[in-house]
Amino acid sequence: xxxxxxxxxxxxxxxxxxxxxxxxxxxxxxxxxxxxxxxxxxxxxxxxxxxxxxxxxxxxxxxxxxxxxxxxxxxxxxxxxxxxxxxxxxxxxxxxxxxxxxxxxxxxxxxxxxxxxxxxxxxxxxxxxxxxxxxxxxxxxxxxxxxxxxxxxxxxxxxxxxxxxxxxxxxxxxxxxxxxxxxxxxxxxxxxxxxxxxxxxxxxxxxxxxxxxxxxxxxxxxxxxxxxxxxxxxxxxxxxxxxxxxxxxxxxxxxxxxxxxxxxxxxxxxxxxxxxxxxxxxxxxxxxxxxxxxxxxxxxxxxxxxxxxxxxxxxxxxxxxxxxxxxxxxxxxxxxxxxxxxxxxxxxxxxxxxxxxxxxxxxxxxxxxxxxxxxxxxxxxxxxxxxxxxxxxxxxxxxxxxxxxxxxxxxxxxxxxxxxxxxxxxxxxxxxxxxxxxxxxxxxxxxxxxxxxxxxx
Numbered sequence: 001x002x003x004x005x006x007x008x009x010x011x012x013x014x015x016x017x018x019x020x021x022x023x024x025x026x027x028x029x030x031x032x033x034x035x036x037x038x039x040x041x042x043x044x045x046x047x048x049x050x051x052x053x054x055x056x057x058x059x060x061x062x063x064x065x066x067x068x069x070x071x072x073x074x075x076x077x078x079x080x081x082x083x084x085x086x087x088x089x090x091x092x093x094x095x096x097x098x099x100x101x102x103x104x105x106x107x108x109x110x111x112x113x114x115x116x117x118x119x120x121x122x123x124x125x126x127x128x129x130x131x132x133x134x135x136x137x138x139x140x141x142x143x144x145x146x147x148x149x150x151x152x153x154x155x156x157x158x159x160x161x162x163x164x165x166x167x168x169x170x171x172x173x174x175x176x177x178x179x180x181x182x183x184x185x186x187x188x189x190x191x192x193x194x195x196x197x198x199x200x201x202x203x204x205x206x207x208x209x210x211x212x213x214x215x216x217x218x219x220x221x222x223x224x225x226x227x228x229x230x231x232x233x234x235x236x237x238x239x240x241x242x243x244x245x246x247x248x249x250x251x252x253x254x255x256x257x258x259x260x261x262x263x264x265x266x267x268x269x270x271x272x273x274x275x276x277x278x279x280x281x282x283x284x285x286x287x288x289x290x291x292x293x294x295x296x297x298x299x300x301x302x303x304x305x306x307x308x309x310x311x312x313x314x315x316x317x318x319x320x321x322x323x324x325x326x327x328x329x330x331x332x333x334x335x336x337x338x339x340x341x342x343x344x345x346x347x348x349x350x351x352x353x354x355x356x357x358x359x360x361x362x363x364x365x366x367x368x369x370x371x372x373x374x375x376x377x378x379x380x381x382x383x384x385x386x387x388x389x390x391x392x393x394x395x396x397x398x399x400x401x402x403x404x405x406x407x408x409x410x411x412x413x414x415x416x417x418x419x420x421x422x423x424x425x426x427x428x429x430x431x432x433x434x435x436x437x438x439x440x441x442x443x444x445x446x447x448x449x450x451x452x453x454x455x456x457x
Contacts, residue, residue: 013172332404
């Protein structure tokens with residue numbers, strides 16, 4: 001960490017592996033290249049955490065040359081003064097926004113328990129990142145030290161899925177610190193052995209998936225099925241919109257590459273709104289901007305979107321989609337066990353060329369990544385899984401939309417009773433090799449090898 005020349009350095013590892021030591025060493029190394037006194041900041045979620053954890057760690061490493069003042073709010077070391085504060089205090093946030101710190105150390109931005117507002121908000125990191133040092137000749141630094149978080153936390157997206165080019169993310173392996181007191185790791189392992197999330201985060205040093213129950217798509221692997229960079233729409237290539245309804249109406253944007261790879265570009269999910277609101281507020285603006293170069297679309301979704309609206313029997317969600325986009329709504333596969341579930345299983349274990357996965361999720365599609373990473377689940381009790389249908393919640397809508405669409409495009413003749421039109425039967429047959437209207441002229445899969453070790457970091 002101390003030797004990195006990147007402006008943003010993130011050190012991630014299990015408990016007790018020397019993350020705080022690395023940050024203190026990086027601060028002193030940084031000061032060696034500064035000719036005039038500077039000002040810095042050390043930030044945690046609460047100031048009490050700084051007093052009980054951070055200050056003792058600093059004193060253990062550099063107590064001989066370090067003094068604290070103002071009840072621990074100010075730290076002085078040779079060549080620098082540091083403000084220490086917790087961002088739970090509004091006055092402290094204002095102080096952060098109004099100051100020009102040359103170096104900022106953010107410690108443990110992720111909460112211990114993923115509830116409420118505990119932890120450091122993403123906006124705090126963004127303030128530090130955007131302001132930087134404005135003093136001539138000073139290159140600003142941001143140091144982040146942390147235990148891995150839940151995959152729902154912003155740090156996973158910012159540091160793991162989509163790190164910026166000026167950022168270095170360093171992962172400390174379990175067992176790296178030879179100076180940890182004897183028996184400490186054994187006690188940590190014993191404490192968390194019955195908690196899979198804490199075992200992953202604090203012992204193995206991994207970001208934890210959302211495992212509320214039994215995963216619907218256990219074949220999904222973030223390392224394998226999530227793109228290294230955000231996927232971009234392919235101009236003049238047929239697009240698919242997969243739909244689901246209810247109080248969380250959902251639209252999933254999909255295309256198929258020239259190699260036959262299914263690319264999930266984006267997922268939109270409304271909260272307590274109707275299909276008309278989703279279409280008007282979210283889908284149509286994207287159609288006019290991000291997806292305007294895609295000239296042909298297929299719309300596939302839950303058969304029940306044809307059901308009349310309770311407030312107006314002359315309208316339905318499918319009818320809204322058809323009228324707003326001048327399209328034909330295709331009923332998705334309704335069978336679960338031998339239809340949609342089987343399609344999901346097959347597509348997530350398949351490859352397109354023996355190496356690259358058959359399906360790829362865009363790295364910025366957080367909704368679908370969370371859904372497939374454990375959010376979409378079967379109900380579970382201490383005695384095991386209850387039932388064979390997934391729980392209906394905010395994660396089931398993206399999952400249902402994806403499964404309706406995948407089952408239909410992979411097995412277009414699976415349901416003889418499904419309303420079809422001659423236009424779609426002739427446009428796409430997955431078993432015909434000559435499909436120029438579906439595919440991009442040049443594949444771009446060589447940009448990322450899913451087995452490249454750099455993906456792991």
